[in-house]
Amino acid sequence: MIPIVMIPTVPPSADFPVSADASGHAEAPRAPRAVALVSGGLDSTLAVRMMQEQGVQVEGLHFYTGFCITEQQRRSGNPKAANRPNDGLRAGVELDIPVEIVDISREYLEIVTHPKHGYGANVNPCIDCRAMMLRKAGEIMRERGADFVITGEVLGQRPMSQNRKAMDVIEDEAGLSGRLLRPLSARNLPMTEAERGHLVDRDQLKGMSGRTRKPQIALAQELGVDAYAQPAGGCCFLTDENFARKFRDLFAHDPDLHLDHEQIMLLTVGRHFRLKGGMKVVVGRNAGENLMVQGLVERSVIPGAQLMVVEDRKGPTTVVAGGSNAALDAADARDNMADLTVAAALTARYSDAPEGSEVAVRLWNPACQPQADGRVFNITVVRDGFDDLRV
Ligand code: SF4
Numbered sequence: 001m002i003p004i005v006m007i008p009t010v011p012p013s014a015d016f017p018v019s020a021d022a023s024g025h026a027e028a029p030r031a032p033r034a035v036a037l038v039s040g041g042l043d044s045t046l047a048v049r050m051m052q053e054q055g056v057q058v059e060g061l062h063f064y065t066g067f068c069i070t071e072q073q074r075r076s077g078n079p080k081a082a083n084r085p086n087d088g089l090r091a092g093v094e095l096d097i098p099v100e101i102v103d104i105s106r107e108y109l110e111i112v113t114h115p116k117h118g119y120g121a122n123v124n125p126c127i128d129c130r131a132m133m134l135r136k137a138g139e140i141m142r143e144r145g146a147d148f149v150i151t152g153e154v155l156g157q158r159p160m161s162q163n164r165k166a167m168d169v170i171e172d173e174a175g176l177s178g179r180l181l182r183p184l185s186a187r188n189l190p191m192t193e194a195e196r197g198h199l200v201d202r203d204q205l206k207g208m209s210g211r212t213r214k215p216q217i218a219l220a221q222e223l224g225v226d227a228y229a230q231p232a233g234g235c236c237f238l239t240d241e242n243f244a245r246k247f248r249d250l251f252a253h254d255p256d257l258h259l260d261h262e263q264i265m266l267l268t269v270g271r272h273f274r275l276k277g278g279m280k281v282v283v284g285r286n287a288g289e290n291l292m293v294q295g296l297v298e299r300s301v302i303p304g305a306q307l308m309v310v311e312d313r314k315g316p317t318t319v320v321a322g323g324s325n326a327a328l329d330a331a332d333a334r335d336n337m338a339d340l341t342v343a344a345a346l347t348a349r350y351s352d353a354p355e356g357s358e359v360a361v362r363l364w365n366p367a368c369q370p371q372a373d374g375r376v377f378n379i380t381v382v383r384d385g386f387d388d389l390r391v
Pocket of ligand 1: 065124125126127129130161236238239
């Protein structure tokens with residue numbers, strides 16, 4: 001019978017991890033090392049600071065999912081975000097630790113569209129999301145020879161992913177059982193290997209729980225932490241009710257849609273309308289969004305999409321998608337034309353042309369024709385009557 005040898009992942013009784021040189025001689029004990037999830041919010045910042053107080057060397061990871069509000073604002077030229085640094089990198093500077101940005105945006109699409117553990121209040125797949133991030137963090141921990149992973153999670157703070165059952169599921173699915181330390185709530189949670197092995201002192205960890213932020217704010221004062229971003233969920237489109245409505249509408253009209261980041265980008269900009277014949281209309285709200293939606297259509301990333309603008313007036317660039325250019329039977333052709341006429345009216349409505357004036361709205365498909373060859377709709381500008389079409 002082959003003997004089974006249990007090899008502890010952390011030395012059970014050493015105060016510090018010990019490594020060996022090539023000849024097998026033990027080298028001087030090194031400081032414990034942890035990999036931290038760093039959003040840049042208060043909780044993850046405090047978790048890192050608490051570990052630093054205990055002499056742990058920390059490396060930060062900041063995950064990019066493709067659904068970060070600030071990042072998208074930056075891309076659409078929003079002046080509020082233009083000069084704002086990445087929250088994770090800024091926190092790294094404040095904490096004096098290296099922070100690496102880990103791009104999981106490609107594999108993330110699968111969990112956003114098919115989350116094993118479902119959605120929270122909107123389209124936020126928080127349990128799958130945390131499990132994915134922590135699985136990745138665990139791989140990086142092993143690659144780099146670190147001892148454990150830390151997060152700023154607080155028991156009971158967020159309904160979906162920070163209740164005890166969800167936290168256990170996440171730890172288990174991430175393959176981090178016993179090696180995931182949550183310093184802010186550790187004393188409410190089972191002892192981890194890092195505590196058992198005396199890499200960290202459990203007595204100095206916290207037992208926070210619940211939604212109040214007061215203990216974190218008090219701890220921040222105690223540890224001299226004063227620069228941090230808003231709590232993590234505030235940075236994620238998936239928790240946003242408006243985004244969730246548009247996301248659900250997209251799949252309700254095209255259940256087989258293969259979602260990509262260009263389509264997500266379109267969900268985050270403009271005013272969205274669903275017309276009676278099924279056409280989707282997105283009206284840019286400012287020059288940055290106009291340029292962005294035009295670029296998306298010109299690169300043909302939205303199948304069959306066309307553009308509309310009001311001629312000789314300042315106004316939006318509008319995307320119309322989901323109509324048909326194919327040969328249609330008479331009824332479908334009527335619906336298609338009715339939708340295009342409403343799309344033109346919406347484009348005129350958000351232009352600077354006065355109510356009641358006549359404008360020409362040009363529709364063209366940049367993939368196959370110059371703007372000047374597009375069809376013209378002559379529209380009388382009306383401001384009211386579109387609310388029930390809003391997504
Ligand atoms: S709020 Fe967004 S980023 Fe945070 S855990 Fe949920 S899905 Fe992930």
